[in-house]
Amino acid sequence: IEAAGLLVETDDHVHSVGHCYRCHTVIEPWLSDQWFVDMKPLAEPAIKAVEDGRVVFHPRRWENVYYHWMHNIRDWCISRQLWWGHRIPVFYCDACGEMTASEVDVTVCPSCGAAQIRQDEDVLDTWFSSQLWPFATLGWPEQTPEVAYYYPTSVLSTARDILFLWVARMVMSGMYFMDGEIPFKDVIIHPTVFNAEGKRMSKSLGTGVDPLDLMEHYGADGMRFGLMLQVTGVQDLRFSEEKLVSSRNFANKIWNASRFVLMNLDGYEPGEVEPATVADRWILSRLADLSARVDEGLDCYEFGEVSRRLYDFFWSEYCDWYIELAKGRLQSGDAQQRLAVQRVLVFVLDQALRLLHPMMPFVTEEIWRRLPLDQPTSTLMAAAWPDSSALSAFADEGAERSVTRLIEIVTGVRGVRARYQLPPKQLVDLHVKTAGDSETNWLETEFAQMSRLAGVGSFSAATDMAKPQHAATVIASGMEVY
Ligand SMILES: [Zn+2]
Ligand SMILES: [Zn+2]
Known part of the structure; x- marks a missing residue:
């Protein structure tokens, strides 16, 4: 064009040029026949x-x-x-x-x-x-x-x-x-998992995590469950290794609690579970609730919600509270009492392991095979899924209210003991302002547990109980405890 004298002007233009998505080479348009x-x-x-x-x-x-x-x-x-x-x-x-x-x-x-x-x-x-x-x-x-x-x-x-x-x-x-x-x-x-910096995980950019590496540290169960714990609804998430730490600890907690149960089964015989105490009725009621919630959650693919429910049930309700509440009867000389509590412990553990199995397949399988169960299969993988409508017969609001209150008082008293650094041997006396006789009766029934779990030496109760001087206060459902 220049040689022919037809060039008007030469100028730089900024425009977008296509690049290969893999090797980033500039792409030249090329017309061709395609299907x-x-x-x-x-x-x-x-x-x-x-x-x-x-x-x-x-x-x-x-x-x-x-x-x-x-x-x-x-x-x-x-x-x-x-x-x-x-x-x-x-x-x-x-x-x-x-x-x-x-x-x-x-x-x-x-x-x-x-x-x-x-x-x-x-x-x-x-x-x-x-x-x-x-x-x-x-x-x-x-x-x-x-x-x-x-x-x-x-x-x-x-x-x-x-x-x-x-x-x-x-x-x-x-x-x-x-x-x-x-x-x-x-x-x-499903949500997209970004790395801790909020970047897309990519092998070529080196922004990903190596699952084999994570499994080495946290176990396959810990990695799997830890990922699910991080899911909240449909939100994308930033990968947090801390959740894998708590999942590994969770697996250890279940393992240790199960070992404790297994070591306390002398004289155990399989049989119908018959709740004998309010604590038994409570844990069975909580199991019924868990089973219904897990079913609901799985039906609508709320895996994060399901994993958090399972976590709370095992960690807090079964391990921290029910096993503690069961210890008195486990150690008692009364064979019948012991058998009753053993059956509840085994039944609840069995059912809860089944519910947890899809999310923590290895540790649940390992524990389940050691349980003395009368089952048509030797593998948890093939065991029947808990029947939430049959379990719903265990729903018991009264027991739930009672144990919730007991937990509130025990937690409150333990908090006070820690705050004033009371030595474990020193007992505390409770002065309780109640709403009436039914609460006083309740305190009498639960006194042994409070005494064992929170070092309570005695209690007195009245509807017009005044707060003694220099006393700490614990608020529990319907009561003020000094
Ligand atoms: Zn290329
Ligand atoms: Zn031809």
Whole structure:
């Protein structure tokens, strides 16, 4: 142009230049022939399947993202110039130029009979192959027993970045190839885990964590449970190694508590669990509640909530309180009393281990196999899931109120003892302002436990009890304790 004298001006312009996403080389546009899939007819039934609730997204808001993509769908370029992949099943005749798409290899031109046939050298986009996953893995296109049994599947769990690349395409191809039948009923879009600095975890950037390394430190159970503890609803999360520390400690706590139970089973015989004390009724009622909450949580894929419930139940209610409340009877000389409390301890541990098993499979399995249970299976993995509606018969509000109050008083008195640094041997006397006789009776019943757990020497109770001079105050449900 310059030589011809036609150049008007030379100037620098800033503009965006495409780069290869892998090696960052500048990309030059290059026109070429490619294969495309006409997507609109495939998208229509897949939109309907979500509209009428055959496929449900969790959380539901992802359905809008799905609709947006599907309503604005474009033809899909499926040919790739790579070595690896399913080859495009199109055959060209070099003699007459005929082009044949065929499921079986073409060796003779159907138009001119020539044998100079060449298959397209391109391969299918990797997502084209991946969209076949729900049925191709089961032996499709053969009519295998696996296809008949497992298709449609139930739950698909994935990250939001491949909602369209993978999930939507599986719905479309599933319905296309499998007589309009959806590939799965529920799609869980789980939160994304970022590293502690809030960066995306990436192997190539070195911002990730090595699961094998974490398992080395915290155990496979500790890592798995620690990850679940960090999930709050649908929020993305920053990975915290501290939660893995508490999960490892949790596994140790369960292990130690279970060992304690196992070491205190002399004279144990399996049998019906019969709650004999308010503490027994309380822990069974808490178990009933736990079982219902775990079922509820799992039904709506609230894994974080479920793991926190299990954590609190084992750590606080079973280990810290029930085992402590049970010790008196475990050490008693009365064989019948001992057997009753042993049965509750074993029953609750058995049921709670089953509930925890999906989230901490190893430690629960190891403990469960040591329990003296009369079970049709020797592995927890195959044991029946707790029946929350049968367990609901144990629900007992009165026992819950009673033990909650006992815990409040014991915790309060222990706090006072610690604050004034009372030596363990020194007993404290309680002056309790109550609402009436029923509370005084309650104090009499629970006095032995208070005495054992909080070093209480005596108590006096009255509706008009005045606070003695220099006394500390503990507030418990319906009572003031001085
Ligand atoms: Zn590149
Ligand atoms: Zn031909």
